[in-house]
Amino acid sequence: MHATDAVHVAIIIGSTRAHRFGPTVATWFHEHAAAHGGLDLDLIDLADAGLSDVLDESDAAVAALAPRLARADAFVIVSPEYNRGYPAPLKNAIDSYVEEWKAKPVAIVSYGGVSGGLRAAEQLRQVFGELHAVTIRDTVSFHSCWNKFDDSGKPLDLAGAGAAATALLNQLTWWARALHDARVARPYPL
Numbered sequence: 537m538h539a540t541d542a543v544h545v546a547i548i549i550g551s552t553r554a555h556r557f558g559p560t561v562a563t564w565f566h567e568h569a570a571a572h573g574g575l576d577l578d579l580i581d582l583a584d585a586g587l588s589d590v591l592d593e594s595d596a597a598v599a600a601l602a603p604r605l606a607r608a609d610a611f612v613i614v615s616p617e618y619n620r621g622y623p624a625p626l627k628n629a630i631d632s633y634v635e636e637w638k639a640k641p642v643a644i645v646s647y648g649g650v651s652g653g654l655r656a657a658e659q660l661r662q663v664f665g666e667l668h669a670v671t672i673r674d675t676v677s678f679h680s681c682w683n684k685f686d687d688s689g690k691p692l693d694l695a696g697a698g699a700a701a702t703a704l705l706n707q708l709t710w711w712a713r714a715l716h717d718a719r720v721a722r723p724y725p726l
């Protein structure tokens with residue numbers, strides 16, 4: 537990958553329930569990432585992906601999503617917290633793939649009540665480690681998320697949230713370029 541090539545980033549909306557808040561967070565982050573520059577973005581909403589509730593690697597919906605994940609050099613998971621964990625459909629989606637995650641960086645944008653989704657984010661780090669993915673140190677987190685965005689979907693603390701998102705994206709793209717070059721240079725050892 538040349539230094540000027542766009543980095544392919546898949547942003548994954550991890551909540552799928554009715555009346556969810558996830559798209560508000562993800563839409564703002566997607567817009568911020570688009571303005572960041574140098575990124576080729578793919579917004580993946582698991583609510584639209586049609587994955588089965590039952591883990592089924594032979595499912596046509598799993599195959600349909602695979603190329604979008606395979607193409608990505610980096611991922612941003614937008615996840616809420618449910619009872620100290622992340623949503624079951626997100627786990628199902630993660631578990632449906634192996635090669636697509638391997639030796640790639642994953643950043644987490646979290647939101648929730650008191651915790652801001654940070655406990656869900658820590659669980660995601662463990663899971664992605666098992667898949668040979670590298671999670672990014674910095675996060676963007678919104679606690680009491682329903683009080684943190686205005687009616688137009690912008691964070692009330694636009695500067696603070698934007699600075700956190702920029703730091704996350706800077707680290708994510710550094711890892712994305714480094715790991716892309718490493719994957720091309722030599723096979724990942726298993």
Ligand SMILES: Cc1cc2nc3c(=O)[nH]c(=O)nc-3n(C[C@H](O)[C@H](O)[C@H](O)COP(=O)(O)O)c2cc1C
Binds near residue numbers: 559616617647650
């Ligand atoms: C079943 C359930 C459990 C929740 N558990 C937590 C929790 O443990 N910690 C927290 O900070 N927020 C918790 N919340 C608040 C959610 O993170 C918050 O409602 C968020 O908007 C959920 O994301 P979603 O609307 O995109 O589904 C919980 C919400 C639900 C529905």
